[in-house]
Amino acid sequence: MYKGQRNPLYSYELQRKIVDRLTPFPDADYSKPEGYETCRYPYSGLSGSQDEVAAEQHNEFASILAKVDDLLNGNVKDWLNMESFETTGGKVQWPTPAGKYNIFSNTTSAQRWNDDQFQPTKVRPHESGEPSGPSNVTVALESPCWSVPEEVSL
Numbered sequence: 001m002y003k004g005q006r007n008p009l010y011s012y013e014l015q016r017k018i019v020d021r022l023t024p025f026p027d028a029d030y031s032k033p034e035g036y037e038t039c040r041y042p043y044s045g046l047s048g049s050q051d052e053v054a055a056e057q058h059n060e061f062a063s064i065l066a067k068v069d070d071l072l073n074g075n076v077k078d079w080l081n082m083e084s085f086e087t088t089g090g091k092v093q094w095p096t097p098a099g100k101y102n103i104f105s106n107t108t109s110a111q112r113w114n115d116d117q118f119q120p121t122k123v124r125p126h127e128s129g130e131p132s133g134p135s136n137v138t139v140a141l142e143s144p145c146w147s148v149p150e151e152v153s154l
Contacts, residue, residue: 011037014036018036022111043068
């Protein structure tokens with residue numbers, strides 16, 4: 001609750017049931033009944049017949065930690081600090097090509113969007129006719145940028 005209002009990003013009660021028609025595996029059904037209350041990290045919202053007990057145990061453990069907000073905030077903070085984006089603006093703008101944030105709110109929606117957007121890469125050979133990529137790259141081991149550690153543990 002914030003100023004007397006429920007935060008829909010924290011939790012939301014579904015007004016209609018959701019039927020997962022994407023999954024070919026019956027044990028990975030993400031359908032939800034009307035009235036289902038969503039949850040956010042670190043809580044588990046899995047409600048399938050085989051997932052319910054494990055989700056309940058996980059959620060009890062998360063509640064015992066009593067740092068639920070800290071865990072969520074830390075997760076968001078880590079995401080914002082990821083180095084895979086070139087600029088802070090890129091972090092904010094990343095979901096916008098999809099049009100809706102919800103597409104990235106769960107793995108099923110994200111995968112469906114990725115599948116729908118997939119376009120095969122066109123391969124263009126080098127003009128010289130030689131293969132491209134790391135296969136034709138060599139680095140001298142004497143290079144000052146490379147050294148063998150004293151002890152190697154494998």
